[in-house]
Structures are given as C-alpha cells and as structure tokens.
Amino acid sequence: MMQKLKEPSGNITGKEVNKEGNKRVTKTYYHPTIALCRNCQGSGRVMIYDSPDLLRMNGKEDICPVCQGSGRVIVSKLLETVIKPFREEGGLL
Numbered sequence: 805m806m807q808k809l810k811e812p813s814g815n816i817t818g819k820e821v822n823k824e825g826n827k828r829v830t831k832t833y834y835h836p837t838i839a840l841c842r843n844c845q846g847s848g849r850v851m852i853y854d855s856p857d858l859l860r861m862n863g864k865e866d867i868c869p870v871c872q873g874s875g876r877v878i879v880s881k882l883l884e885t886v887i888k889p890f891r892e893e894g895g896l897l
C-alpha cells in the first residue's frame with residue numbers, strides 16, 4: 805500500500821509585496837506539495853519508442869525523466885497578483 809501523501813494544499817508559506825510606481829505586485833508562495841507524476845502515472849517508468857516504430861511494438865522501458873523514477877513530483881506554487889490603477893482614458897494600459 806502506498807504511503808499517505810496527503811498534505812494540506814494551499815498552505816501559504818510566504819508573501820512578498822513590491823511597489824513599482826503605481827503598480828503593486830503581490831507574490832504569494834504556497835507550500836510545496838507532493839503529487840503523482842503525470843508523465844508516468846506514478847510508476848516511475850516510461851516506454852520509449854523509436855520514431856519509425858508507429859505500431860509501438862518495440863518499446864524500451866526507461867526511467868521517467870520528470871520524476872527520475874520516484875513516481876512522485878514536488879509541485880510548488882507561486883501566485884502573482886498585479887494591482888494597478890484604472891484610468892478611463894488609458895484603458896487597460
């Protein structure tokens with residue numbers, strides 16, 4: 805049985821507010837979470853096919869390059885919020 809990988813998602817670890825002129829940029833960092841590798845569906849291995857092998861009969865098994873064979877990946881999230889004043893004449897500029 806797989807070990808439990810449940811971690812609260814959306815766990816904020818840091819916030820950074822920068823002011824650039826009239827613009828306000830807020831960066832929110834979320835706690836990295838462990839997720840199933842989508843490239844290999846958690847198996848850690850992928851099948852490599854030669855390009856002329858259209859029927860995919862002679863696949864070679866290889867270590868998944870995304871998770872390096874662990875079947876799990878760490879996903880870290882960064883949310884960037886940009887706030888700037890609205891000007892009628894300037895539109896969305």
Ligand SMILES: [Zn+2]
Nearest residue numbers: 841844868871
């Ligand atoms: Zn993988």
